[in-house]
Amino acid sequence: xxxxxxxxxxxxxxxxxxxxFKTHSSERTVAAAQPAAxxxxxxxxITGNVADTAYGxxxxxxxxKATKIVKxxxxxxxxxxxxxxxxxxxxxxxxxxxxxxAQSARIDTVSGATYTSGGYVKSLQSAxxxxx
Amino acid sequence: MATAxxxxxxxxxxxxxxxxxxxxxxxxxxxxxxxxxxxxxxxxILGLLAGYAVVVLVLLMARIRPIERGIGxxxxxxxxxxxxxYVIGLVSxxxxxxxxxxxxxxxxxxxxxxxTLLTNYPDVLMATVAWFxxxxxxxxxxxxxxxxxxxxxxxxxxxxxxLAIALAFSHQFAxxxxxxxxxxxxxxxxxxxxxxxxxVIWYRVWVPARDFARHQLRVAGVRxxxxxxxxxxxxxxxxxxxxxxxxxxxxWRFLTRDLWWQSHPYSLSAVPSxxxxxxxxxxxxxxxxxxxxxxxxxxxxxxxPFGAFIPDRTNRSVLLLAGGVGITxxxxxxxxxxxxxxxxYRASTWQDVVFQAELDAIAEARxxxxxxxxxxxxxxxxxxxxxxVLRRLAPGLHRMDVYLCGxxxxxxxxxxxxxxxxxxxxxxxxxxxxx
Numbered sequence: 001x002x003x004x005x006x007x008x009x010x011x012x013x014x015x016x017x018x019x020x021f022k023t024h025s026s027e028r029t030v031a032a033a034q035p036a037a038x039x040x041x042x043x044x045x046i047t048g049n050v051a052d053t054a055y056g057x058x059x060x061x062x063x064x065k066a067t068k069i070v071k072x073x074x075x076x077x078x079x080x081x082x083x084x085x086x087x088x089x090x091x092x093x094x095x096x097x098x099x100x101x102a103q104s105a106r107i108d109t110v111s112g113a114t115y116t117s118g119g120y121v122k123s124l125q126s127a128x129x130x131x132x
Numbered sequence: 133m134a135t136a137x138x139x140x141x142x143x144x145x146x147x148x149x150x151x152x153x154x155x156x157x158x159x160x161x162x163x164x165x166x167x168x169x170x171x172x173x174x175x176x177i178l179g180l181l182a183g184y185a186v187v188v189l190v191l192l193m194a195r196i197r198p199i200e201r202g203i204g205x206x207x208x209x210x211x212x213x214x215x216x217x218y219v220i221g222l223v224s225x226x227x228x229x230x231x232x233x234x235x236x237x238x239x240x241x242x243x244x245x246x247x248t249l250l251t252n253y254p255d256v257l258m259a260t261v262a263w264f265x266x267x268x269x270x271x272x273x274x275x276x277x278x279x280x281x282x283x284x285x286x287x288x289x290x291x292x293x294x295l296a297i298a299l300a301f302s303h304q305f306a307x308x309x310x311x312x313x314x315x316x317x318x319x320x321x322x323x324x325x326x327x328x329x330x331x332v333i334w335y336r337v338w339v340p341a342r343d344f345a346r347h348q349l350r351v352a353g354v355r356x357x358x359x360x361x362x363x364x365x366x367x368x369x370x371x372x373x374x375x376x377x378x379x380x381x382x383x384w385r386f387l388t389r390d391l392w393w394q395s396h397p398y399s400l401s402a403v404p405s406x407x408x409x410x411x412x413x414x415x416x417x418x419x420x421x422x423x424x425x426x427x428x429x430x431x432x433x434x435x436x437p438f439g440a441f442i443p444d445r446t447n448r449s450v451l452l453l454a455g456g457v458g459i460t461x462x463x464x465x466x467x468x469x470x471x472x473x474x475x476x477y478r479a480s481t482w483q484d485v486v487f488q489a490e491l492d493a494i495a496e497a498r499x500x501x502x503x504x505x506x507x508x509x510x511x512x513x514x515x516x517x518x519x520x521v522l523r524r525l526a527p528g529l530h531r532m533d534v535y536l537c538g539x540x541x542x543x544x545x546x547x548x549x550x551x552x553x554x555x556x557x558x559x560x561x562x563x564x565x566x567x
Contacts, residue, residue, distance in 0.1 A: 003214070004217070007218055007221075008221065011221075011222075011225075015174050015177055015178070018154065018157075018158070018173075018177060019164065019170055019173045019174060019177075022158070022161060022164050022173065023164075050239055050240070052234065052240075052245075052248050052252060052253075053252075054252075054253050054254060054306065054307050054312075055309070055312065056237065057237055084309075084313070
């Protein structure tokens with residue numbers, strides 16, 4: 001029993017030490033990404049739901065003028081690894097361009113970023129549903 | 133002389149591997165953000181450690197000869213049992229912190245996040261099944277349940293661990309941030325798993341099969357040694373190539389209709405020759421009772437030799453201390469050792485004393501000494517193996533190497549008495565057979 005307590009304590013202490021030595025980024029404030037007040041008249045921002053992917057959550061915001069999608073903001077994207085960031089940098093501009101030309105969430109996934117694309121489409125669809 | 137890997141070397145290697153695993157996490161993680169980041173980070177570390185520790189556990193039980201010889205099957209089994217409990221903790225901690233961490237990050241409830249993980253994340257469902265399998269194996273290994281179960285049932289249920297490891301493997305690469313981003317990490321992780329799998333197949337399947345074909349072991353005869361004790365003689369070819377030493381044991385599998393599916397560890401009770409080996413078994417369970425009726429000619433698979441209970445021949449002065457059926461490996465050592473050798477043989481009745489004629493003959497031929505300490509504690513008037521008695525029976529005891537084999541209770545008291553009599557702990561050697 002004493003050995004078990006020791007093992008658990010040592011593991012937890014080691015975990016906390018390792019985690020606290022890792023650099024910490026400030027928590028992302030989702031709402032502040034695109035304050036609605038600064039939008040030009042006639043445009044409104046609709047925030048999509050957070051969509052989970054294997055690499056982390058994706059959340060988008062669409063800016064709509066009347067029924068036209070004029071802009072897509074990425075509020076949240078997988079950032080846990082360098083590769084996640086690279087994939088995001090590569091995939092999101094393409095996904096956004098596709099969205100603007102298709103004017104819907106029915107777009108092709110970007111190859112090499114299947115999960116990220118899936119999360120993007122899911123969050124985008126929920127935003128469009130919310131706005132409808 | 134066979135090579136041996138000692139406890140320190142093995143523990144150092146295991147620790148170095150764990151450090152490499154932590155370095156892998158450190159390297160693959162950019163930064164943590166908020167509570168979700170903390171929890172997910174903890175979950176990743178626990179998961180990586182679990183994925184590593186589970187193959188270490190398999191490695192400990194892979195019957196790798198140099199490790200068995202340097203550390204001893206008994207100690208490996210204890211490490212494995214301790215490590216097993218730890219791994220269950222790691223895996224459970226991993227599952228819980230990952231769910232919680234993802235839930236915090238995604239602003240979802242832990243319940244809906246669990247559902248998301250199970251349905252949306254690749255291979256997480258399989259890994260969850262693996263987790264439950266491991267919990268099941270842990271449950272049947274818990275002392276209370278284990279006692280109600282036959283050794284074989286428990287043993288075969290343990291094979292579900294392999295299934296669990298296989299089921300849990302793919303989710304590490306599909307979902308683990310440390311692996312999705314790095315081909316190098318995936319490569320070395322695969323190398324680790326393949327290496328352990330190869331060692332398991334090599335030492336648990338190939339080597340026994342090869343030895344079976346090479347040595348052609350068969351039961352040569354069965355001899356009743358006492359009312360509850362039988363010796364089994366096993367004949368074979370080129371047995372010297374096995375390099376078995378007195379004090380070591382094999383895992384024996386007798387190929388009869390009733391016994392082929394069980395394998396049991398029994399020590400050699402005589403110095404093996406090139407054609408003949410002997411084991412001696414006390415009737416304690418169904419299996420040992422069945423051995424008395426073995427027919428000559430029965431084929432035998434012997435896996436081994438195992439055990440770190442091997443005399444260190446540099447010390448010329450040796451005490452062998454046997455309790456009950458613990459005499460078997462010491463009987464073999466007694467015949468093999470030269471120098472000043474004293475054997476103390478503790479038994480509760482004269483009926484339980486086996487090999488008396490052999491032991492006396494060896495003692496006479498070698499100029500060695502045998503003391504029989506027989507009777508209950510009351511008959512003998514006090515502790516039969518007190519420090520004073522031990523010093524009297526084995527003069528110069530504090531300079532001797534002591535080899536001790538007996539039931540667990542006797543081992544404990546004897547180690548205490550020997551220490552009190554001035555024998556340094558590192559010169560007291562014993563192996564416990566409780567598994």
